[in-house]
Amino acid sequence: MGKNVLWIMADQLRWDYLGCFGARHIDTPHLDRLAAKGVRFNKTYVQSPICGPSRMSFYTGRYVRSHGSTWNNVALKIGEMTLGDHLREIGVKCSLVGKTHMTPDKEGMARLGIEPDSTIGALASECGFEVIVRDDGTNHTDYPHRHGEDYDAYLRAHGFDGDNPWEEWANSAEGENGELLTGWLLKNSHLPARVPAEHSETAWLTTRGIEFIQAQGDQPWLCHLSYIKPHWPYLAPAPYNDMYGPGDLPPVVRSNAERETDHPLMKAWLDTRVCQSFSRDEVRDRVAPAYMGLIKQLDDEMGRLFDFLESTGRMEDTMIVFCSDHGDNMGDHWLGEKDLFYDCSARIPLIVYDPRPEAEATRGTLTDALVEGIDLVPTFLQYFGGEAKPHIIEGRSLQPLLHGKPTDWRAFAVSEYDYSTRQARLDLGLDQADARLTMIFDGRWKMVHVEGFAPLLYDLETDPDELSDRAPDPACAAHLQRLNAAHFHWARQHHARTTVTGAQMDLRAKRQEPHGIYIGLWDEADLAATNKILPDKASG
Structure with missing residues (x-):
């Protein structure tokens, strides 16, 4: 039996908006079907609750402080090894269909004389992936250098023309007199996108993923099928736009005490525009049903994809991984967007289906082991028979958990956030170098180290909604001390010694x-x- 990997990633999908993770307000039978065949990882955390740095950690297997791409459009420095680099060494094709949010290190390549159009330059520019489709879901009129031309060409070929088809069809609705209503305005979120569902980006990317798999021969492959939804603009095509209403939403998670906080960071954050918007019930009632509709469409497309895999026998030789790059606050804690480390943002759904017989005993199970996004690279490397590279890759292979083998697992998960570009940093008068947050979570207690300010602390056993900051409570001092020590130990580890293995150091x-x-x-x-x-x- 050959070995392949289909790695599916949704953008900005909350962990608790899938039936297989306990959601009751939305039905996701196709992803639930995948979960019944694999393992659900119930406590999975990203390395940063924002697209770019989170994905760079997914693609390198390294923490944000290690790879240095701390924010969207901060280049991944030349020389950072990626999943594609590791897999090509062992003869595995590593291809992209969809989004990466990768920004290449053009200055670094120029300094080293690497031409962007060369084989090495092209791979370095695309985060190590061989690009089948690169679609970052960006407004190509305002950002003409961004990827998205393939989808624009597809729309034009199907009669959806315009200066910017992505903007004018996929992300615009029509008014009563045929005028364009932009999906960037939240008030329009309940309206159907002009593009028919079968020609939306979600459907198009699914088709492109299927076409890629159909074209593969005997060479082992990994396909990163990376969707841009349910990320904003929150505009769904019919019939998904009005499939849900305000009455279908789960209760919002927030308290008056949170809004009345005296913590400087949280006060500044709550004052930002996006948080002020999503704190209003009418905004959440308008946007969240569209967000659910986008998730429902994604699940339907997963059904089409899984039917194809089953009918072609690919379920027998393909590991399937489904996850997201971070969540969405959606009004919880009076917050909008993603950001920060509440579970609605930093915790993600992760489902892994392993076709090997060794995984039979764990099918349909759920584990509470603390998992990080960086664990996927070593999992894939081990699946394809590659040697472990702990001097470079900081994650841990999930294979022992997939095969039900006892293992010495991690004691805490780490996530980092550079908020130097956010309005809250300016309002606090901080230098950009000091706008840093780090989450240390041991499975119950979650501490957020806030550089320059008091920490935040939540007990998710007694307060699963994370409504009460326990850091000021003297009774919790021991937990703060313990998690601070864990943070200090983690920060002192080798994060940059990647050119020499541990075995080589022992030999020296x-x-x-x-x-x-x-x-x-x-x-x-x-x-x-x-x-x-x-x-x-x-x-x-």
Whole structure:
């Protein structure tokens, strides 16, 4: 049996908006069907609750402080090894259909004389992926250098023309007199997108993914099928636009005490425009049903995809992974967008279907093991038979959990956030270098280190909605101390020594100095004790 991987990623999908993770307000039978065949990882956290740095961690297997791409459009520095680099070394094709949010290090490539159009330059520019389709879901009129031309060409070929088909069809609705109503305005979220569902980006990317799989021969492959929805603009095609209404929404998770906080960071954050908008019930009631409709459409497309895999026998030789790059606050905690480390943002759904017989015992199960986004790279590498690279890859392979094997797993999960570009940083008067947050979560207690301010602390056992900051409570001082120590230990680890393996360092320690270098020897007896021989020219 051959080995392949289909890695599906949704953008901005909350973990708790899928039936298989306990949602009762939305029906997702097709992803639930995948979950019945695989393992649901119930406590999976991204390495940053924002697209770019989260994805760069997914694609490198490294923490944000390690790869350095701390924010959207901060280039992944040249030389960072990616999943594609690791897989190509062992003969596995690594291809992209969809979004990466990758920004290439053009200055670094120019300094090293790497032409962007060369084989190496093209791979480095695309985060190590061989691009079948690159679609980042960006307004191509305002950002003409961004990817999306394939989808624009597709729309034009099907009669959906215009200066910017992505904007004018996929992300616009029509008014009563045929005027264009932009999906960027939240008030229009209940309206149907002009594009028919079968020609929407979600359907188009599914088709492109199927076409890629159909074209594959005997070479093992990994396909990253990466959707841009249910990310904003929150505009769904019919019939998904009005499939749900305000009465279908789960209760909003927030308290008056949160809004009355005296924590400087949280006060500044709640004052930002997006949070002020999503704090209003009429905004959430208009937007969240569209968000649910986009999720429902994605699930339907998963049904089409899984039917194809089953009918072609690909379920027998293909590992299927489904996840998202982060969640969406959607009014919880008086917040909009993503950002910060509440579970609605930093926790994601992760389903892994392993076709191998060794995974039979865990099918349909759920685990509470603390999992990080960086765990997928080593999982894929081990699945394809590659050697582990712990000096480069900071994640852990999920294979022991998939096969029900006892393992010494991690004690805490880490996520980081650089908010230097956010309005809250300016309002706080912070230097951009100090706008840093780090989450340390041990499965119950979640601490947020806030550089320059008091930490935040939540007990998810007694307060699963994370409504009460326990950091000021003297009774919780021991938990703060313990998590601070865990943070300090993690921060002191080697994050950048990637050119030498641990085994090589052990060998250097055993051999001491390089051959021909003699330090601290008094006489020939000392030299003989080292089992070394002097060069001829030094023998006199």
